[in-house]
Amino acid sequence: EQGWVLDQDLTLDLHEMEIQLLGLCGQWDAVNSRIASLEERNLNPLDLVNFYRCQIQFKISQHQFLEAIEMGIAILKKLGFDLPEQPSEENIKAELLTIDSLLENRSIQDLAQLPPMGDRQQMGITEMITSLVSPTYLCGSSLFPLVVALSVRLSIQYGNIISSGFVYGCYGILACNFLKNVPLGREFGELALSIAAQKGNAIVRPQVLYIITAFILQRTAHLQDHIHLLNQAYSFGLEVVNLEYGGYAYQHLCLTLFALGRPLDEVAKHVFCANNRSEEHTSELQSPYVISY
Secondary structure, eight states, X not given: OHHHHHOHHHHHHHHHHHHHHHHHTTXXXXXXXXXXXXXXXXXOGGGGHHHHHHHHHHHHHTTOHHHHHHHHHHHHHHTTXXXXXXXOHHHHHHHHHXXXXXXXXXXXXXXGGOOBOOOHHXXXXXXXXXXXXXXXXXXXXXXXXHHHHHHHHHHHHHOBOTTHHHHHHHHHHHHHHTSOOHHHHHHHHHHHHHHHTSTTOGXXXXXXXXXXXXXXXXXXXXXXXXXXXXXXXXXXXXXXXXXXXXXXXXXXXXHHXXXXXXXXXXXXXXXXXXXHHHHHHOSXXXXXXXXXX
16 A cells, blocks of 8 residues: 555556566456456546556457457546447548648658657557557457547657557558558558667567568568568567467468468478467467467
8 A cells, every 4th residue: 555655656567567467377357356446546547548458458368359349448438538339431531531631741751750649648548549459450340440540640640659650550451451552551561660660669569560461561572571571570479478469470470371382281380389389478368369270
């Protein structure tokens, strides 16, 4: 109890580390209990954003995508932001048009030099919206293009956060698939790589390398060129404990090797290696995208 009085920020950091460790050990009930006890302290919701992001990430790891989305929408309301559960096409187009107007008379690469986001309220909202990118994509939600566009728009308006590189890469996917503009998608992919390479952004490198390789470069580069980038994404994922996107990258690597016609025993060797590493680096939180092979 004294910790809350003497140094609240340090106490929150220690609680966050504990919750991350509990989640990595698969102790979901303990995670929910710890976060509930923090909520009882009537802290500012902005102080709990990192805890909520952890909670959403753990929902994703259990394939509870709809629950993760519902939780994110509820938390955003606490932060004063209303995200529609079922966005209309007009909602999405309006955000895309806003982004177009914000990009007027500036190059896409200029976004890599945006200052860090300084508004704490907008930062909390942007981080929460960004945390919904994965579950909305994985369950095929119509929210996916909206949360990507919102994250990009907020980054352009208020400055970059660590995960801005990731959402710029996801906007590259929208440019290719939704806007049918592959050159624009490639530009946003290059922007994402630039930001991911900046100091302090190592945690998002696995995400950026994976989405650029799997969803954008496939349109412009031979599959053979994907192998090095996917290996990098997997290695970075293990290094920074971004196991979700490390797992996605290795799944895609196995598919790429198969599609290239590599011998099945070579593909099986990669799968076996990935399974062993998953067991070494996680207990109950293993990537099903690797283990399913």
